[in-house]
Amino acid sequence: MNTACKSFSLLVFFILMAGCSEDQSTENTSQVLTPTFETIMAAEAFMPEDERLAKIYDRSCRTCHAFVDAEAPLTGFVAEWDIRLAKGMTTLVANTRHGVGGMPAMGTCFDCSDADFNALVDFMATATAIATAIVTEDAK
Numbered sequence: 306m307n308t309a310c311k312s313f314s315l316l317v318f319f320i321l322m323a324g325c326s327e328d329q330s331t332e333n334t335s336q337v338l339t340p341t342f343e344t345i346m347a348a349e350a351f352m353p354e355d356e357r358l359a360k361i362y363d364r365s366c367r368t369c370h371a372f373v374d375a376e377a378p379l380t381g382f383v384a385e386w387d388i389r390l391a392k393g394m395t396t397l398v399a400n401t402r403h404g405v406g407g408m409p410a411m412g413t414c415f416d417c418s419d420a421d422f423n424a425l426v427d428f429m430a431t432a433t434a435i436a437t438a439i440v441t442e443d444a445k
């Protein structure tokens with residue numbers, strides 16, 4: 306490991322520590338729970354494996370669901386999605402279609418079907434398993 310790399314690792318470490326002690330609970334957010342720094346970072350990286358779904362996700366849902374400042378349930382933030390899933394998939398698809406809170410109608414995907422919305426929610430709510438697979442692949 307060269308010096309630049311070591312300094313970068315140190316920097317990442319300190320950012321992680323800062324993330325742990327930061328109290329985000331007072332922020333005005335649509336999220337019920339507070340994501341950890343790791344959850345925030347992972348959300349930015351997740352992409353559906355299916356190519357067509359990945360394109361839709363990238364041009365619509367990802368704009369908000371991958372970035373904590375958008376105040377949308379983060380992709381891969383399973384605990385937050387579990388609360389949403391308790392409403393039932395039919396309600397979640399309808400809320401996506403009509404818009405809810407800070408989310409515009411259709412989640413900005415105007416050519417999406419209800420089946421697409423269902424698949425996108427499935428992906429965002431369960432992205433942890435996919436991430437684990439990616440990390441394992443990289444570690445080889």
Ligand code: HEC
Pocket residue numbers: 335365366367368369370375376377378389392396397398400401405406407408409411412413414417422425426
């Ligand atoms: C412009 C930002 C934005 C985009 C684009 C967006 N969302 Fe959202 N989404 C939000 C926000 C903000 C919330 C939280 C709404 C709330 O609970 O007040 C949300 C919540 C949701 C929920 C939970 C709704 C509920 O009833 O709890 C689902 C499901 C959802 N989004 C699906 C999608 C899908 C699928 C896409 C892509 C097709 C998408 N969103 C695109 C901002 C966005």
